[in-house]
Amino acid sequence: MNWIFIEIKNIFSLLVQIFKTELFELGNQSFSIKNITEIISLIVLVVFFSRTIKKWLKEWILVNLGIKKGTKEAIAAIINYIITIAGILIVLHNTGIDLTSITVIAGALSIGIGIGMKNIISNFVSGLTILIAQPIKIGDFIEVDDLSGIVEKTSIRSTVIKTIDGIFVIIPNNFIVEKNIINWSHKDSTSRIHIPIGVAYGSNTALVKKALLDAAIKEKKVLSIPSPKVWFKGFGDSALNFELLVWIKYPHLIDEIRSYLNFSIDLELRSRNISIPFPQRDLHIRQINDLIQTHQKAESTTSGKNQKKLSNSLVKNIAKTKQNPSKLNLRDLLRQISYFQNCNNIELRDVIENGYRKIVPRGEIICLEGEPGDSFYIILSGSVEVFSAKANKYITTRYAGEFIGEMSLILGIARTASLRATEDTILFVVDRENLHNLLAKHQRLADKISEELSRRLETLKNLGLLDNQENSQETAMIWIRNRIYTLFGI
The missing domain is CATH 2.30.30.60 (SH3 type barrels.)
Incomplete structure (x- = not known):
């Protein structure tokens, strides 16, 4: 066994000798693998120390001084680079490296390095700037x-x-x-949006101005100071050209705010019977009388048949639409729900933007008991059976206008039951994030959901969410409403 220990000792001695063997000289100092390892280790410690100082400055010192985010990042970055460079120079000096010799070598290589690393150096200087x-x-x-x-x-x-x-x-x-x-954010992030709009000739210009200003005032993200302005830009080929100018605080929302304003402008102009024209051309026919006589003869022979076909077609389309709700647009379907009947077009637009229509065939499972709640549903047409798959028990049936799937999403629990379409059903689906946006804008909808949930006292008690002594529906509604308000920041 002694020879094994001797061999290990010889190998260890060889490794130590290799580490101490001189590799090269720089100035008056010779370097071995050991010296290089020490220098690299110290430089790594310097970099780690400088980054720790940078993080400490950003999260503690500069935050307490109330410095803005951008300035805070710049100060921390500059201090980090200063500490790193100074630390590396100190490490090189303490290891015996003559910095003047490094300067000479760097000067000799500067021309070649400058040509090869032109872009890197340019980015470095630009970054400092x-x-x-x-x-x-x-x-x-x-x-x-x-x-x-x-x-x-x-x-x-x-x-x-x-x-x-x-x-x-x-x-x-x-x-x-x-x-x-x-x-857009330099010194002051306040920015102005220009929205051009053309209206038909003959429109009341004062009424147009009032409509545009009303549309601007109704948008919450538009600043009241400076106030919105309307400019009459001139007379176009087919329209009277106006421009709405509004000020906003958040320039990154320009496209979103512009879209809201366009919707509002369209609604305001329609409510005042102000039309938005399109380019038109006048066509002059010289022998108009001959053309009229020819058209009347052709029309008299086919008008009876065409009118009958048209009438039958309209009747069939109307009957088909009544029998098939999937042919209706989403806005009309939502208007059939009692809560949304009194909503104006802008409010309905906000609702539609936060969800989507889903057609569920008869017998299809919508969600299963025990799954995480990630969607909230409003039944637009049809019916949905609520049942417990585990207990093999029928619970109830929900019909058009009722909410389903809201309990697990709002209370933060797994699905308490399974849902299945008992007929061809149309749902309006809202996921968790969009439900937050929807309830933040429509507090009355949050109250309606609270009222609906409060009717299910026994279910809430069985889940341990209400005390058995709380038998009042009003008490349950207050508890649920406060939870929704807290959860969604209403």
């Missing part, structure tokens, strides 16, 4: 060429932008410095 001068900061909404988005991160080499479509784009810093940048 962005961090110090701060033409853009973290959280700014910027536009570079055809690219627009929110600045997520700025480093020495590149800047990361998150577009309004949720795509992360990495842009070299020199590209940002060299291009013309629109920074």
Whole structure:
């Protein structure tokens, strides 16, 4: 056994000798694998220490000083680079490296390095410029060429932008410095939107102005100060040209706000019988009398047959529509529900944007007992059976206008029963995130759901969500409503 220990000792001695063997000299200092390992280890510690300081500055010191997010990121990044560079120089100096010799070597290689790393050095200098001068900061909404988005991160080499479509784009810093940048958030994020609109000749211009201003006032994201303005731009070929100008606080929502305003403008103009024209051309026919006589003769021979066919076709289409709710549009289906009957077109538009129509054939399972609740349903037509698959027990049947699937979604529990369509059924489906948006805008709908849930006292008690002494439906409704308000921030 002694020879084994001798061999191990010899191998260990050989390794130590290899580690201590001189590899090269730099200035007056010789270097071995051991020296290089020590230097790399110390540099890694310096980098770790500098990043820890950067994180500590961002999350504690600079936050308590009330510094803005973009400025905070820039200060922390600059301090991180200073500590890293200073730490590396100190490590090299303490290991005996003559920094002047490194300077000489670096000077000799600077020409070749400068040519080969031109883009990297350019991005590095541009990154320092962005961090110090701060033409853009973290959280700014910027536009570079055809690219627009929110600045997520700025480093020495590149800047990361998150577009309004949720795509992360990495842009070299020199590209940002060299291009013309629109920074919507610089100093003041208040921005103005221009919405052109044309109305038919003969329209009351004062009424048009009132309609456009009313549409702007109804949009909550439009600022009241500065107030919305309407400009009469001039007389077009087919329309009187106006422009609505509104101010907003959040430039990254420009497309969303513009869409809401377009819907509102359309509604306001329709309510005042103001038409939006389309390009028209006048056609002049010289021998108009001959054409009229020819048309009347042809019409007299076929009018009877065509009218009869048209009448029968209309009757069939109307009957078919009445018998088949799937042919109705979603807005008309929602209007058949008692809660939505008094909603105007804008409110219905908000509802439709947060859900979708789903046609469920007869006998199809909608969801199963024990599954996580991820959707809320409103029955638009048809009927749905509620049953317990585990207990093999029928519970109840829900019909058009009733809510289903809301209990597990709102109370945060698994599905307490299974749902199955007893006939061809149309559902309006809202998932968890969109339900949050819907209830935040429609508090009355939250109250309606609370009222519906409070009727199921026994179910709530069996789940342990209500005390057995709480027999009042009013008490249950208050408890459920408060829970919904808290959960959805209403």
